[in-house]
Amino acid sequence: MVSENEPSVNESKAELLLDKIDALKVLRASTDAERDALLVELGGRGKPEQDIIAQLSAVRPLRHPDRFEEAHRMMVRSIEVLDRNGPRQATVRRLGPLTPIAKWLVEQASGFIVKSYINKVTNRICGLYERREANSPWHTNEHHMLRRARIDLRRVRDGMNSKSLGLPSFILGGAALTSVASGIQGVASEALNHTLGVIALGIIAVSVLFALSWVALYSAAVARRRIRLATDQSLAALWETIGAAGEPPRDESYNFAVYAIILLALAWIVVPLVIGLAFIS
Numbered sequence: 001m002v003s004e005n006e007p008s009v010n011e012s013k014a015e016l017l018l019d020k021i022d023a024l025k026v027l028r029a030s031t032d033a034e035r036d037a038l039l040v041e042l043g044g045r046g047k048p049e050q051d052i053i054a055q056l057s058a059v060r061p062l063r064h065p066d067r068f069e070e071a072h073r074m075m076v077r078s079i080e081v082l083d084r085n086g087p088r089q090a091t092v093r094r095l096g097p098l099t100p101i102a103k104w105l106v107e108q109a110s111g112f113i114v115k116s117y118i119n120k121v122t123n124r125i126c127g128l129y130e131r132r133e134a135n136s137p138w139h140t141n142e143h144h145m146l147r148r149a150r151i152d153l154r155r156v157r158d159g160m161n162s163k164s165l166g167l168p169s170f171i172l173g174g175a176a177l178t179s180v181a182s183g184i185q186g187v188a189s190e191a192l193n194h195t196l197g198v199i200a201l202g203i204i205a206v207s208v209l210f211a212l213s214w215v216a217l218y219s220a221a222v223a224r225r226r227i228r229l230a231t232d233q234s235l236a237a238l239w240e241t242i243g244a245a246g247e248p249p250r251d252e253s254y255n256f257a258v259y260a261i262i263l264l265a266l267a268w269i270v271v272p273l274v275i276g277l278a279f280i281s
Contacts, residue, residue: 063243
């Protein structure tokens with residue numbers, strides 16, 4: 001009697017056999033042109049391949065050269081405004097004596113998201129300007145506009161990068177964190193030897209993870225709102241003006257929201273499970 005799963009098993013074997021046959025075709029190709037043709041045929045035609053064809057077909061370095069300089073100026077102004085206002089302290093609901101700490105943590109996290117986004121945007125636009133400038137015919141209006149815009153934005157980017165955290169502060173901060181971590185490790189190892197200590201340690205771990213999750217989620221929301229207000233429209237306008245440049249760069253707020261969900265899962269699932277296993281053992 002033939003089982004119901006036998007056709008699917010046969011189909012899987014047939015697919016594996018076809019894959020091996022395709023691989024042998026590529027290996028047996030006598031010329032590079034024949035090998036390339038086989039690889040292109042096997043590669044399929046997905047969204048990336050369609051984007052490659054569409055972007056290669058746009059031969060002009062700028063889609064709307066008459067609007068490029070205005071879009072460039074608005075983008076630089078948006079970066080200036082976001083750099084000045086994005087890392088500012090956010091409004092946090094009253095949390096009693098923990099309010100100043102919460103404000104400081106949200107300010108640091110949202111400021112990190114904003115600063116990393118500005119760095120990503122300026123680097124991406126500078127690289128795009130460089131390639132489009134190299135793609136422009138010399139002595140044309142587009143070539144001159146892209147060259148001036150590239151020089152302007154590179155100067156802006158270098159000025160912003162010069163405001164990064166200095167080495168002495170970073171070293172002192174790392175040393176302080178190392179001391180705190182070693183102290184916590186000693187207290188935790190002592191608490192694991194007592195039942196009440198394990199319970200107290202679990203409650204503290206859940207509370208810390210829940211607080212960090214809230215900070216990550218709230219900071220992501222603050223940063224996303226400020227980035228949207230300051231740069232989303234001007235960045236979309238610049239990308240439309242340049243044309244055939246893919247998607248504009250995105251900020252890290254969504255990733256921070258994912259981190260918040262992971263921390264919540266650790267707080268509500270992993271930590272109680274670990275405590276339960278500790279009691280069983």
